[in-house]
Amino acid sequence: MKQLKVDAINxxxxxxxxxxxxxxxxxxxxxxxxxxxxxxxxxxxxxxxxKKDLIKxxxxxxxxxxxxxxxLIAPSVTLTIIKDFEVIRKAKAEIPESIEGLILCxxxxxxxxxxxxxxxxxxxxxxxxxxxxxxCEKKYKIDEVKIRI
Amino acid sequence: xxxxxxxxxxSKEEILYFMEIAEKIEKGDLNPNMDKxxxxxxxxxxSTRTHFSFATAxxxxxxxxxxxxxxxxxxxxxxxxFADTLQTIAQYAEIIIMRSPTEGAARYASEVVxxxxxxxxxxxxxxxxxxxxxxxxxIKTQGTLENLTIGVAGDLKFGRTVHSLVQAxxxxxxxxxxxxxxxxxxxxxxxxxxxxxxxxxxxxxxxDEKINELDILYVTRIQxxxxxxxxxxEKVKGSYILEKSMLKDVKKNFKVMHPLPRVGEISTDVDxxxxxxxxxQAKNGVYMRQAIIAILLGGVK
Ligand SMILES: [Zn+2]
Numbered sequence: 001m002k003q004l005k006v007d008a009i010n011x012x013x014x015x016x017x018x019x020x021x022x023x024x025x026x027x028x029x030x031x032x033x034x035x036x037x038x039x040x041x042x043x044x045x046x047x048x049x050x051k052k053d054l055i056k057x058x059x060x061x062x063x064x065x066x067x068x069x070x071x072l073i074a075p076s077v078t079l080t081i082i083k084d085f086e087v088i089r090k091a092k093a094e095i096p097e098s099i100e101g102l103i104l105c106x107x108x109x110x111x112x113x114x115x116x117x118x119x120x121x122x123x124x125x126x127x128x129x130x131x132x133x134x135x136c137e138k139k140y141k142i143d144e145v146k147i148r149i
Numbered sequence: 150x151x152x153x154x155x156x157x158x159x160s161k162e163e164i165l166y167f168m169e170i171a172e173k174i175e176k177g178d179l180n181p182n183m184d185k186x187x188x189x190x191x192x193x194x195x196s197t198r199t200h201f202s203f204a205t206a207x208x209x210x211x212x213x214x215x216x217x218x219x220x221x222x223x224x225x226x227x228x229x230x231f232a233d234t235l236q237t238i239a240q241y242a243e244i245i246i247m248r249s250p251t252e253g254a255a256r257y258a259s260e261v262v263x264x265x266x267x268x269x270x271x272x273x274x275x276x277x278x279x280x281x282x283x284x285x286x287x288i289k290t291q292g293t294l295e296n297l298t299i300g301v302a303g304d305l306k307f308g309r310t311v312h313s314l315v316q317a318x319x320x321x322x323x324x325x326x327x328x329x330x331x332x333x334x335x336x337x338x339x340x341x342x343x344x345x346x347x348x349x350x351x352x353x354x355x356x357d358e359k360i361n362e363l364d365i366l367y368v369t370r371i372q373x374x375x376x377x378x379x380x381x382x383e384k385v386k387g388s389y390i391l392e393k394s395m396l397k398d399v400k401k402n403f404k405v406m407h408p409l410p411r412v413g414e415i416s417t418d419v420d421x422x423x424x425x426x427x428x429x430q431a432k433n434g435v436y437m438r439q440a441i442i443a444i445l446l447g448g449v450k
Contacts, residue, residue: 109272111253115231135253137155137274139338 023053110136181443183212189242206438265445280313302328303369325350357395
């Protein structure tokens with residue numbers, strides 16, 4: 001596959017350095033099935049990291065909160081916000097202190113699985129990333145939980 | 150403080166404040182008057198002892214109680230959401246005391262209603278009033294919560310009470326001896342927490358192994374149903390039964406605690422020794438619950 005060019009975008013956001021194979025999951029978290037034009041590159045060659053994924057979204061500027069939600073599965077991503085072919089902002093994903101509505105609690109006895117409640121998790125450790133459910137207080141590694149899509 | 154949901158929410162100072170108020174109530178130095186106040190006891194899972202203890206506590210400070218029993222799904226059957234059930238009850242009562250098999254139910258309740266909520270046990274998660282009454286029993290018998298050596302015996306894997314106790318004591322520089330069959334050991338996440346806080350612990354398989362080093366021995370029930378093979382239960386149960394003959398050389402301040410009910414893990418010949426403390430412990434539960442309710446209702450100035 002030929003290298004996609006970042007400058008090919010007019011207005012929007014480029015999400016770069018997504019770990020190879022995670023682009024579709026990132027697209028799910030960001031709910032990219034709307035009407036914006038989206039280009040997804042998978043297994044692109046990168047001088048820095050070997051293989052990477054990349055997403056370009058036309059005409060949508062991601063909020064820092066949205067960016068941070070990506071950090072749960074792809075902490076290494078970098079964001080470039082482009083307006084009229086010019087880079088107006090670069091951002092890095094930061095792991096948020098608390099995560100609302102994004103994670104499903106794996107504990108079957110947790111109230112969030114029997115009542116319609118927005119889930120709430122606190123980040124307790126960063127390496128490896130671990131979160132604690134605000135309701136049942138169980139602690140999970142990030143790869144033990146389901147990210148809500 | 151508005152609610153009592155989890156020991157995780159309490160600072161060391163707040164824990165000690167509960168101890169202080171319970172002591173004042175016990176000594177008669179403080180007489181909260183909860184006249185005209187009503188506590189709604191919502192028990193979505195049977196627990197006669199805990200219910201009885203709360204009802205006694207509320208009545209002893211002059212308040213009244215109403216009780217709603219059932220499963221958490223019983224109102225759902227009628228099509229009412231849990232949130233609506235709670236909001237309705239909050240119109241009648243000044244405080245809600247709730248027991249539920251659903252983990253996080255009390256936390257959720259506290260976010261739905263304006264009146265104070267006390268967690269009287271939510272599944273395998275928290276039982277903070279039990280933890281506080283255990284701490285009150287420890288401070289009463291030892292004069293302090295600091296630097297104690299505490300043995301915890303029985304089902305350490307599933308025992309919510311022992312998890313809360315270990316967690317609650319962690320602020321007070323304890324040493325722990327965990328005594329259990331190999332497949333009912335303390336879960337890794339609790340041991341990880343202890344390691345992080347540099348708290349010393351050791352795992353043993355006989356109840357009297359290091360009994361002479363202990364200030365407190367907290368015994369809990371081992372349920373036969375936990376064993377896949379009933380014969381295994383018969384084989385190991387003897388290792389976790391405390392008998393009077395084991396108490397010959399224990400420390401003078403040594404006390405045996407148990408959340409009750411017991412089913413044979415403390416032999417009855419221990420009862421009339423100076424070391425038995427499980428019945429006074431139950432009584433301490435009433436003082437502690439009086440203190441909790443009075444504090445949350447603003448009756449302690
Ligand atoms: Zn949960």
